[in-house]
Amino acid sequence: MVGTFYQPKSVYIDTDVLRSLPESELQGGLAEVIKYGVIADQEFFHFLRQHRQDIFSLQEEIISQMIARCCEIKARVVEQDEREGGLRRILNFGHTIGHAVEAASNFQIIHGLAVAIGMCAAADLAVRTGLLGKDEAREIRDLIAAYGMPTTIPPELGREEIKKFLLTDKKTVGGRVFFVLPTGIGEVVVTDQVRPADVDAVLNSD
Numbered sequence: 503m504v505g506t507f508y509q510p511k512s513v514y515i516d517t518d519v520l521r522s523l524p525e526s527e528l529q530g531g532l533a534e535v536i537k538y539g540v541i542a543d544q545e546f547f548h549f550l551r552q553h554r555q556d557i558f559s560l561q562e563e564i565i566s567q568m569i570a571r572c573c574e575i576k577a578r579v580v581e582q583d584e585r586e587g588g589l590r591r592i593l594n595f596g597h598t599i600g601h602a603v604e605a606a607s608n609f610q611i612i613h614g615l616a617v618a619i620g621m622c623a624a625a626d627l628a629v630r631t632g633l634l635g636k637d638e639a640r641e642i643r644d645l646i647a648a649y650g651m652p653t654t655i656p657p658e659l660g661r662e663e664i665k666k667f668l669l670t671d672k673k674t675v676g677g678r679v680f681f682v683l684p685t686g687i688g689e690v691v692v693t694d695q696v697r698p699a700d701v702d703a704v705l706n707s708d
């Protein structure tokens with residue numbers, strides 16, 4: 503509640519907590535970490551590719567660097583948002599379709615893994631919309647897969663159900679669904695100019 507109105511002076515994070523988590527929760531958190539690379543920092547994206555094993559074995563120094571980088575990116579986005587407005591929507595990358603998948607699975611797919619699926623879907627949608635090259639979309643998908651996360655919507659989830667959740671998402675305004683789409687690794691745009699046929703194609707591809 504306090505954080506809604508006041509920015510923190512410092513952030514303390516106890517990395518030992520990570521050791522207490524089941525692997526799936528750790529992976530879920532790492533999906534959000536990959537998100538930061540895609541939305542804002544190509545170098546960090548490469549760092550994640552390079553240090554995957556150290557990250558999974560919770561190697562202290564690498565984990566601290568990784569978390570600090572995520573906090574820096576988030577702080578920068580939120581600070582800029584206070585001045586310009588709207589920028590923080592980029593933090594929603596992977597969450598538009600991700601939330602719909604999470605809800606359609608009746609929350610059987612944990613949040614972070616639904617976001618992993620959502621990021622791959624957003625990358626696909628960006629390719630279809632002409633914003634992103636196929637090779638870069640593949641790079642995003644490959645990193646997510648390398649972290650052992652799902653990259654496609656499970657076939658048993660109803661596509662109509664997912665669409666229904668997309669249209670009732672709290673961030674959907676008057677039937678306009680806003681997507682955060684990558685235009686490169688480390689760069690995204692927020693747009694509602696997406697053809698419904700492309701959304702359908704992405705939801706139905708595998």
Ligand SMILES: [Zn+2]
Nearest residue numbers: 534597613617
């Ligand atoms: Zn999230």
